[in-house]
Amino acid sequence: MALKFSTLDVFTDHRFGGNPLAVVLDADDLSTSQMQAIAREFNLSETVFVLKSTRPAHSAKMRIFTPRSEVPFAGHPTVGTAVLLAELKAPAQNGEADALVVLEQAIGTVRVGVRVRNGTPAFAEFDAPKLPAEAGVLPPSDVLAAGLGLIPSEIGFENHTPLCFAAGNTFAFVPVASLDAIRRARVNGAHWERAFEQQGVVGAYLYTRQCEHTSSAFHVRMFAPEVGIPEDPATGSAAVGLTGVVHHFDRLPDGTHRRIVEQGYEMGRPSQIVLTLIVDGGKLTSVRIGGSAVRVTEGTIDV
Template sequence: MTLAYHILDVFTERPFGGNPLAVVLDADHLTTAEMQTIAREFNLSETVFVLKPTSAGHTARVRIFTPSRELPFAGHPTLGAAILLAELRATNGNGDNDAIIALEEEAGSIRVGVRMRANSVSFGEFDAPKMSSAAVEAISEPEELAAAIALIPVELGFENHKPSLMRGHSTFAFLPISNLDVMSQVKVMPQHWARAFTDHGVDGVYLYTRQCVRAHSAFHVRMFAPDLGVPEDPATGSAAASFASIIHQFDVLPDGTHKRAIEQGIEMGRPSAIQLTMTVARGKLEGVRIGGHAVRVAEGTLRIYVPSAAGLPLGGPSGRS
């Protein structure tokens, strides 16, 4: 059996920036174990498997895997898969196209608006799924948190922003960092990480500061998820969606629509740009939208072998860029 796959760079307008994503098409006959094995083979932060939808009105069903486990929702896989499907279905290959791609995910139905323009990189935007819990919780002691990322407690926090925990489809710890110089010094300290984060059920640790490299950015961020098999992530749409609650909590946004540009991946040499749009009504955060570009950089074929006496049922990817 052979399956087509594509590699996209997501949350960027340029190849080899942003967050790379593998999308495997026509994956209905793969088992969960096979999907996990393939995701581990690609070894990207996430791999998406596209299947036939189970309900009318949807474009596709998708399953999302990190190298170590399946996720109910993730931002850059949602955006990248939708943009790819829109491009593959576009009726006017050399002109302007707009599409709505409706995806079935474990977290629910997500509709992605995709804008395709001649001589331009495709852009997509989606409403983030509602979180099961939007409460902002305190997390650990500053000394534990700082030790886990090779900092000292005084380097955590700015203005009224304090370390917080958000539980939703994934659980993120949000750590405000005093400035860009401190952000560049961060590194994961395994001997302290488990007590500060893993023991609290944290999937990823999202560090942010108002000091930015790009003039138009509102926040500079880094995200680490070693427990998911992701040492550092170049762009994290799901965490950005949860970050909206952090911004609303500490910045006390007034009613209306608020846009924030988030830069990420710069320390990794994979600069990313995430557009975060928040809608506040009657003092409550009512809606969150995540937007960004994605560009295709490679495509190829997965060869899936019949189980052999050596016990190796799966082949590997072959492709071209």
């Protein structure tokens, strides 16, 4: 059985940047173990398997695998899969097309708006299927610092302190004082396990207000070695959690707030994630995640 696949670079407007993604089409006859083996073979942060939808009005069902495990939701697979399906099923007319791609995921149904224009990368945006919520307690800052190869004084800035937040996946959100410190952070051997692996989190999401670009609100990094991701170039599901962290500490006023998150620069794969937060009555009521994606390769895989 030969299945078609495409790879895309997601959360970027050019090839060889952003977060690479593999999407395997017509994967209904694959077993879970086969999907996991294929994801391990691609060895990307995530691989998506597209299956027939369970409802006629939906575009497709999708399953998402890291090299080690299946996950219920992830941002860059959602954006990349929606862009690919929109381009395959709704080619641009007179240079442009807009599509609504409805994806069935383990977390629930996700509706993605895709804008396709000739000469520019496709852009996709969707409402987060779950709003972020606090989820657990982290060790003291000195333990977290040791796990990241930093010193305790480099953990935290302003009133921001480490927190666990979840929006489908749970991450440890660690504020870092400076761009220099976040660049030096790493998975630090045995200290990492005590800091993060005993907390039930997918990974550690580091963020600082000091950025490479003035248009960005946060510079971030994400480490998740336990699920086979030593470092991720762009992490949409964690970016959703970041909105909860930001509102928790910054107490944003009612209204619509747009933030650009930059990631992947230390890996040579710069990424930009567009976040739109809506606050009403002092509460975070909606989060949208957006980004561009470009196709890189196409091929077949024999199973």
